[in-house]
Every structure is written in C-alpha cells, then in structure tokens.
Amino acid sequence: MQTPDFNLLVTLNALLCEGSVVRAAQRLGLSPSAMSRALARLRQATGDPLLVRAGRGLVPTPRALELRAQVSQLVDEAEAVLRPQAALDLKQLVRTFTLRTGEGFVETFGPSLIARVSSQAPGVRLRFVSKPDRESAPLRDGAVDLETGVVGKALGPEIRTLGLYRDRFIGVVQAGHPLSTGKLTAARYAACSHIAVSRRGIDRGPVDEALELLGLERRIVTMVGGFSAALALARSSELIATVPDTSTRSLRADMHSFALPFPPPEITVSLLWHPRMHADPAHRWLRECVREACAQHLANPSTNGALD
Structure with missing residues (x-):
C-alpha cells in the first residue's frame, strides 16, 4: 500500500477553512493552479469531490463537513509537535482567553480569578461568555478556551475535564416568606408555589425525583431558563427558587436560604477544555488559575447568601 502524502492534510485544512481555491492558495503561498492540482489529488485520495461549484463559489460536500474538525485537529497537533516550546513568560504574555x-x-x-490572573500576567484578558447549552462545539472549533459546567451526555468524548467543586441544591425565598419561620418539612416545601429552572423547557429535574421518592410533587407555577431569573422572581414574590448553593451565593443577598428538608440533589461542577489545548503552557497556567481561584473561594466563602 502506497504511503499517503501527509502534506495533503495541510492543503485540505486550508481548503476546508477557506472554501475557496484562490484563498487557500494565498494562505499556503501557492499558485491557484498548484492548489487546483492539489484539490484533484485530494479528490482522488478521498473518493469525494469535497468542494463543488455553487453559483460563483464553492460549497463543501457532506464528507468534507465530516472531515473538517478532524483534519483541523490533526494539523494543529502536527504543528504543535514541530513547534519549539518556548518558556512561558507570564509578564510578557499578551492573550485573550x-x-x-x-x-x-x-x-x-470571577473576582478571585481576575485578581489572580492580573497579578501574574498583566497582559492577559479574560472574556466571559454565557452558556446557553451543553454542546461542546465551541470548545471543538476554538471559539472557547475553557468552559465550566456539569458534565452531561452532550459532551464530546474527546473533551478533557477536571472537577472543580461539589454543589448542592437549596431553597431560596424572599425575606419574610412563610417558609422562613416554623418547622420546614418536605410536604410543606412541596405544597408552596415553585419556579422550575430549565434551559430546555423541561419541568422535571433532580429535585422532583427526590420528592417523588417521598410520594410528593411540588407545585410549579412558572418556568425560567436560568437561576438568576429564578432568584429575581423569588426576591419579589412568594415563589420558591431551588438553586445550587455555591454558585448562586453572591446572587441571593438579603434573601432567606434554607437547606432542603430531604436529601438534596448534588452536582459536580467541572472545568472543560479541548485536547488540542492540553499541552499549551499558557492554557495550562490558566487552568491552574481557575482551579486555585475556586479552591480559595471555597476555603474562604462570603457570608452573603449563607444558609439561615
């Protein structure tokens, strides 16, 4: 069997990224005719046209779309192998994560993490973006450097993870709510009006499963897509928000927080990243900063939002 020309991987990556023979040629410093010949060789090697004419441009075939992420990762890893590893100078590092x-x-x-990063690497900026779903595509395509969250079934099998902390669900109500006084039982909790939290519009979760074991069902009157919205509603109404303790502590100041009167559901919040960034010194440093910031906060928690 003839050994494949691995240089074609670089060419294929450029073609799939640019979607144009001319732009791919410019990217690699080749002539358009040389790139066209390379595309012909790629078509022969893969048995697929890869890019086909659509109007004045080219569009990828399903096979090309299937290969794009894999080829990009292979090229990135190959370049990392052949690139000299320079010592990381945090004081000179200029980068946005x-x-x-x-x-x-x-x-x-955030405050602890930003302070830690700024003191060690003044040229580094952190850009925080929201997480509307659990898809790992942003990590895979490089739009995101790091992610935090609960590891779920939608996570790509290649994604690396590191557990940061355990969190448990608690109840939160406005000051003066009826549940803030008297003995709290599971039946009393379930009988009140509740806010369900679900990004996918599902009105049943771990709390409902725990109540079901006791033969109880909570009365859900509204549903929101996030914990901050649930807390905002609970702050100005008699509704109950059931939220993770640690990650909402700073959001529920001046509210009454209480331990659930039944074994509370627990979750593990993890740090996630794509394997192509695993060996990057700056990325490795940032991962350690996140881990240390979480550990520091958990060792010295604020009293805001503490359980009553």
Missing part, C-alpha cells in the same frame, strides 16, 4: 461559564460562576469566582 474566552471562558464559557454557567450562571453564577463569574459573580462567585
């Missing part, structure tokens, strides 16, 4: 985080992470751990 994008972190995709769940609700409450920035408010809870």
